[in-house]
Amino acid sequence: MLNYRRFGSGRTVVLQHGFVRGSGYFSLTINHLATHFDVVAPDLPGFAGSAGTPAPESLEGSAATLVELLTSIGVKHFSFLGHIIAGMIAQQIALDYSN
Numbered sequence: 001m002l003n004y005r006r007f008g009s010g011r012t013v014v015l016q017h018g019f020v021r022g023s024g025y026f027s028l029t030i031n032h033l034a035t036h037f038d039v040v041a042p043d044l045p046g047f048a049g050s051a052g053t054p055a056p057e058s059l060e061g062s063a064a065t066l067v068e069l070l071t072s073i074g075v076k077h078f079s080f081l082g083h084i085i086a087g088m089i090a091q092q093i094a095l096d097y098s099n
Contacts, residue, residue, distance in 0.1 A: 002069045003049025004042040008034030012075050015041040016066070018084025022048025029081075040078070042069055044085075063092035 005023045007030055015026045015033075023041035033039045043050035045065060056062045066089060070078065080090040 001072065002042045002045065002053060002065065004040055004069060004073070005030065006041070006073070007031075007039050008037050010037045012038040012040060012078040014066075014070065014075075014078045014080050014082075015039060016080065016082035016086035016089060017041075017044065017047065018082065018086050020047075024048065038075075040070065040073070040075060042066060059088055059092045060096065062089050063096055067093060067097055 003023075013033055015023070015029060017023060017025045022043045026041050030039050030041055044055070044062070045053040046055040056065055062085075080086075080093070082090060
């Protein structure tokens with residue numbers, strides 16, 4: 001399972017880092033958003049706290065890995081905020097998991 005940070009309560013916002021970063025990149029953003037939202041900030045496979053997790057070989061695999069984490073922690077609906085590769089993962093999630 002991916003390493004993740006979770007703070008706050010309310011509607012869920014997923015903060016996803018891009019390349020060469022980890023969830024710590026969003027520390028200041030997490031502090032602000034957590035006053036109003038349930039903030040989930042995962043580390044992608046191969047990065048930061050998930051460095052030992054093998055990275056999927058496709059965008060579809062990355063999306064599936066993130067959805068698997070969110071499902072395992074009880075997140076069914078969420079907003080997504082990210083940059084670089086995270087934007088592509090968000091688009092893949094929207095295509096593959098639109099429900």
